[in-house]
Amino acid sequence: MGRFDGAAVLITGATGGLGQGAAKGFAAEGAKLILSDIDRAALERFAATLGTETATLAGNIADEDLSEALVKLAVDRFGRLDIAVNNAGIAQSFVRLPQVPSDEARRILEIDLLGVFYAMKHQLPQMERQFKARGKGGTVVNIASVAGLVGAPKLSVYAAAKHGVVGLTKSAAAEYATKGVRVNAICPAHTRTKMVDDFVKISGAPQDLALSELTRGVPMKRVGEVPEIVEAMLFAADPKNTFMTGHTLAVDGGVGAI
Structure with a gap:
């Protein structure tokens, strides 16, 4: 019997590295899934591999209508x-x-920050209605970044957006603490996903050298792996984890320790 048997779990960015990892992790624990990403064909191909009841809706998270439609x-x-x-x-x-x-800065803020705002704007009222009707609300897990907790040289706009996600998380957690909804954020350091792969390619350096540069400030001297970040998501969403809200859970190889 899984931790999330029968639970309806919505995941955005579902075809990326962390999104796929999250979908597989929740599905393995018995969840039913609502998945979204911008590439419809890739989304449907991935959903077909999961072996659990799944609904999909493709779209741009910067469009508020998508968040409303997903709920x-x-x-x-x-x-x-x-x-x-x-x-x-x-x-x-x-x-x-x-x-x-x-124009790149505006796009980052629209997707990384406003996308989370639009999502919670429609998710939170639904979870509150459930709590009022049946005494069981819901849980929101926002994927922020260690760049949302500290400065991030050469990632300034991304860091600003992720700081904003942390601010939204803490504010919503306080607003909904008595309304049956927990809201937490996961803050990973660089993780082995397409974003890291793209950095290595753009750098033009050999992979080992590029990753060494990327992780210079990480005490563990390596990037994170997707299953490590997914485990933190599952912990934050765990129905037994009932007293944690407004928390920013850093999964960062020790960055926050120095």
Whole structure:
């Protein structure tokens, strides 16, 4: 019997490295899934591999209508929304602040910050309604970043967006603490996903050298692995983890220790 048997779990950015890992992790623990990403074909291909009841809806998380439609899909298909993992996001060019193109900065903020705002704007009221009706609300897990806790040279706009996600998380947690909804954020350091692979390619350096540069400030001297971050998501969403809200859980190889 899994931790999430029968739970309806919404995951955005579901075809990325962390999104796929989260979907597989929750599915293995008995969850039913509502998955979203921008590439419809990739989303449907991935959903077909999961072996659990799954609903999909493709779209751009920067469009508020998508967040509203995803909550409606969860309720129409499964009767409720138990857990939301707001994972969709993009990275920025690895350059100093004045070199970030303004249109790129705007896109990062729209997806990484406003996307989470739109998601919670529609998820939280639904979870509160469930709590009022049946005494069981829900849990929101926002995927922020260690860049949302400290400065991130050459990732300034991304860091600003992730600091914003942390602020939204803490504020929503306080607002909904007595309304049956827990809200927490996972703050990973660089993790072995497409974002890290792209950095290695753009750097033009051999992989070992590029990763060494990327993890220079990480005491463990390595990037995180997807299963390590997923384990933190499952912990934050665990129905037995009932007294943790407003928390920023750093999974960062020790960055926060120095």
